[in-house]
Amino acid sequence: MKDSMIRVRFAPSPTGPLHIGGVRTALYNYLFARKYGGKFILRIEDTDQNRQVATAEEYIMESLDWCGILFDEDPRKGGPYGPYRQSERKEIYGHYALQLVRNKFAYYAFDTEEELEQMRQRLKISDPAFAQYGPATRLEMKNSLTLTENEVQQRLKDGEPFVIRIKIPENEEIIVNDLIRGEVVVHSHNLDDKVLFKSDGWPTYHLANIVDDHLMKITHVIRGEEWLPSAPLHVLLYRYMGWEAEMPEFAHLPLLLKPDGNGKLSKRDGDRLGFPVFPLQWTGPDTQEVSSGYRETGYLPEAFINILAFLGWNPGTEQELFSLNELIDQFSLERIGKHGSKFDPDKAKWFNHQYLKLKTDEELAGLLSPTIENRGLKFNFNYIVTVCALIRDRVYLIPDLWNNSWFFFIPPSAYSQQVKQKIWKPETPGLVKAFLEEAGKLVEWNKDNLHAMLEVFLSGHNAKMGQLMNPLRLLVVGDNQGPGMTDIAGILGKEETLRRIRVGLERI
RNA sequence: GGCCCGUUCGUCUAGGGGUUAGGACGUCAGGUUUUCAUCCUGGUAACAGCGGUUCGAUUCCGCUACGGGCUACCA
Numbered sequence: 001m002k003d004s005m006i007r008v009r010f011a012p013s014p015t016g017p018l019h020i021g022g023v024r025t026a027l028y029n030y031l032f033a034r035k036y037g038g039k040f041i042l043r044i045e046d047t048d049q050n051r052q053v054a055t056a057e058e059y060i061m062e063s064l065d066w067c068g069i070l071f072d073e074d075p076r077k078g079g080p081y082g083p084y085r086q087s088e089r090k091e092i093y094g095h096y097a098l099q100l101v102r103n104k105f106a107y108y109a110f111d112t113e114e115e116l117e118q119m120r121q122r123l124k125i126s127d128p129a130f131a132q133y134g135p136a137t138r139l140e141m142k143n144s145l146t147l148t149e150n151e152v153q154q155r156l157k158d159g160e161p162f163v164i165r166i167k168i169p170e171n172e173e174i175i176v177n178d179l180i181r182g183e184v185v186v187h188s189h190n191l192d193d194k195v196l197f198k199s200d201g202w203p204t205y206h207l208a209n210i211v212d213d214h215l216m217k218i219t220h221v222i223r224g225e226e227w228l229p230s231a232p233l234h235v236l237l238y239r240y241m242g243w244e245a246e247m248p249e250f251a252h253l254p255l256l257l258k259p260d261g262n263g264k265l266s267k268r269d270g271d272r273l274g275f276p277v278f279p280l281q282w283t284g285p286d287t288q289e290v291s292s293g294y295r296e297t298g299y300l301p302e303a304f305i306n307i308l309a310f311l312g313w314n315p316g317t318e319q320e321l322f323s324l325n326e327l328i329d330q331f332s333l334e335r336i337g338k339h340g341s342k343f344d345p346d347k348a349k350w351f352n353h354q355y356l357k358l359k360t361d362e363e364l365a366g367l368l369s370p371t372i373e374n375r376g377l378k379f380n381f382n383y384i385v386t387v388c389a390l391i392r393d394r395v396y397l398i399p400d401l402w403n404n405s406w407f408f409f410i411p412p413s414a415y416s417q418q419v420k421q422k423i424w425k426p427e428t429p430g431l432v433k434a435f436l437e438e439a440g441k442l443v444e445w446n447k448d449n450l451h452a453m454l455e456v457f458l459s460g461h462n463a464k465m466g467q468l469m470n471p472l473r474l475l476v477v478g479d480n481q482g483p484g485m486t487d488i489a490g491i492l493g494k495e496e497t498l499r500r501i502r503v504g505l506e507r508i
Numbered sequence: 509g510g511c512c513c514g515u516u517c518g519u520c521u522a523g524g525g526g527u528u529a530g531g532a533c534g535u536c537a538g539g540u541u542u543u544c545a546u547c548c549u550g551g552u553a554a555c556a557g558c559g560g561u562u563c564g565a566u567u568c569c570g571c572u573a574c575g576g577g578c579u580a581c582c583a
Contacts, residue, residue, distance in 0.1 A: 013583045190511045198581040205583050229578040344519045347533040393546040469542035480543040
């Protein structure tokens with residue numbers, strides 16, 4: 001059955017931005033599809049009319065696009081099994097719900113919200129475990145199991161609101177074969193008569209997802225562990241639809257957990273954990289509240305997916321850096337762990353650092369240039385390349401490019417008093433002035449000549465490197481950071497370097 | 509509460525009946541260095557507990573504890 005073509009889907013609900021857990025689920029699906037030459041499908045699960053967020057679908061597509069996780073079939077480009085938005089497939093689902101009713105695997109229910117609440121209250125007193133609509137209670141409720149055929153038809157004809165519920169079997173063991181967890185057995189009396197078709201005319205997730213997975217010929221359902229409890233229900237639905245032979249395989253992924261307290265990572269966590277939970281920056285449509293994203297924080301997409309891939313999966317070797325293609329090559333469901341994992345912001349930065357180190361100086365300059373331009377500064381690209389070559393080792397996130405190089409583009413506006421206190425000695429001004437005079441005589445200003453000159457100068461003044469270099473750095477950069485002082489001076493040029501020293505001497 | 513899933517260094521994890529329980533991030537110490545980083549070297553640090561099976565269990569089984577998920581006309 002699944003011999004020829006692997007087909008997997010990522011099926012988010014457009015109720016807001018995707019968080020990194022969702023991206024990871026999409027990534028695993030993508031890797032799996034690519035590895036086996038299958039198809040990767042995006043299906044938008046927008047059956048809840050009350051929870052739609054207009055910009056969410058766009059956000060999801062843009063996010064995965066940024067990651068390089070590309071779909072073969074999706075709502076935009078379509079495909080042979082479209083449409084790919086459940087809202088555009090609305091008329092499909094009723095037919096299948098009715099089929100289930102006809103075959104006595106489901107039934108109409110007319111209970112109002114109040115009646116349901118009453119039932120739950122009543123049952124909670126005796127045994128909360130059975131406070132559900134199911135074999136034990138369905139015969140006390142208002143549904144096509146308790147009403148006569150005529151009554152049911154009359155109510156339907158009168159347009160009375162109804163739902164369709166699955167009729168969970170009385171006494172049955174349901175087996176879910178999970179590719180990650182093995183065999184999971186659940187007894188039917190732990191299941192309830194879930195609503196399949198809502199009174200607003202829309203299917204619930206449970207119905208829609210199995211109908212669509214079947215129609216779209218999905219071979220493997222790879223999704224978060226939060227779905228494991230309803231997997232037996234889905235197995236039952238495949239059976240009742242008569243599709244059990246073509247039922248997809250299941251793989252329930254362990255969840256991404258909050259690094260601090262308890263629970264799974266959620267969209268609500270925003271930035272409060274000290275790292276972004278979203279791939280791209282997100283602005284809440286109502287609140288206008290802005291949550292940061294990995295892209296805007298300065299992560300490279302290739303680092304981002306590598307980080308995500310390793311949250312729950314590992315190759316079993318000691319290699320940690322993987323390109324997308326290498327991930328595709330190495331990926332396997334068998335090597336996905338069973339337990340949830342917490343995101344480690346420090347390691348994430350380290351990963352990004354590794355990928356930044358792989359970039360050429362030119363590529364780094366390309367990443368730095370926009371910042372420079374945005375500040376209204378104009379510099380020759382080659383100059384920027386030279387700067388990047390010098391500071392590249394200290395860059396973890398893209399903004400670090402600027403944070404570690406700004407003094408190549410603008411003079412310091414302040415001088416760290418803390419550093420001054422540490423390195424500024426009574427003899428320092430004299431030494432610096434002497435240097436100024438000597439350096440002024442240097443004809444060909446470059447790093448090597450400067451260095452040679454300095455050695456002579458320092459021995460002449462009986463001073464050590466640090467005694468002069470540290471003050472010079474403070475005057476030129478304003479702080480105790482940056483590459484070698486002669487590197488900086490060499491790049492800045494004679495005029496600018498000496499000017500900064502003179503100005504600094506007065507202002508410090 | 510019930511059902512289901514899980515549990516190896518602080519974190520991500522490898523491993524698996526007999527190992528010095530390995531790696532990475534972090535951290536600590538040392539080295540390099542004109543500063544800060546980088547980089548290099550070294551150290552720290554884990555099999556949740558209790559029973560059982562076994563010559564032997566961290567590895568298999570059970571129980572307990574802890575963590576997580578689900579328990580909607582949400583997905």
